[in-house]
Amino acid sequence: MHRVTLLSLASLIAACALAAQQPTAPPAARPTAPHDSVRGAIHAVDVRARTLDVTTGVGYALRVVRLQVPASVPITDKKGGGRGGQGETIKLAELKPGDVIRAAFGGRPTGFVAYTIERVGRMEAGVESKP
Numbered sequence: 001m002h003r004v005t006l007l008s009l010a011s012l013i014a015a016c017a018l019a020a021q022q023p024t025a026p027p028a029a030r031p032t033a034p035h036d037s038v039r040g041a042i043h044a045v046d047v048r049a050r051t052l053d054v055t056t057g058v059g060y061a062l063r064v065v066r067l068q069v070p071a072s073v074p075i076t077d078k079k080g081g082g083r084g085g086q087g088e089t090i091k092l093a094e095l096k097p098g099d100v101i102r103a104a105f106g107g108r109p110t111g112f113v114a115y116t117i118e119r120v121g122r123m124e125a126g127v128e129s130k131p
Contacts, residue, residue, distance in 0.1 A: 036104070036105055036112075039056060039100070039101070040100070040101070041056075041123050042097050042099045050069045050070065052095065053065070054103065068111055069114045073114050076088060076089055076118050079121075099122050100122060101117055102117075103116065103118070
């Protein structure tokens with residue numbers, strides 16, 4: 001009986017050791033496609049730092065999303081009506097507080113990075129301060 005117990009224990013240890021030596025699957029690659037989007041009004045534009053603060057939300061649940069905008073990101077104006085309905089290409093400096101945008105972005109260790117930005121309109125009320 002002692003022999004059976006030792007053989008069972010030895011086969012269990014061998015199976016565990018063999019399983020530990022099996023290669024594991026490689027870590028999943030980061031998706032290259034945008035994984036999130038935001039629609040909202042631009043709160044602030046920092047051309048030097050190439051960032052946008054976008055205010056978005058539903059009802060009273062508002063949040064501000066800060067997006068880093070690399071120089072290679074396409075920024076379009078829906079009203080421009082360029083070729084193929086894509087809109088006219090514009091520069092980051094042409095975006096102003098109060099512009100309504102739609103942006104696709106992804107999370108990186110340094111923060112949210114925009115992949116595409118489209119200006120879809122402009123808020124008319126409450127944008128400019130009047131003395």
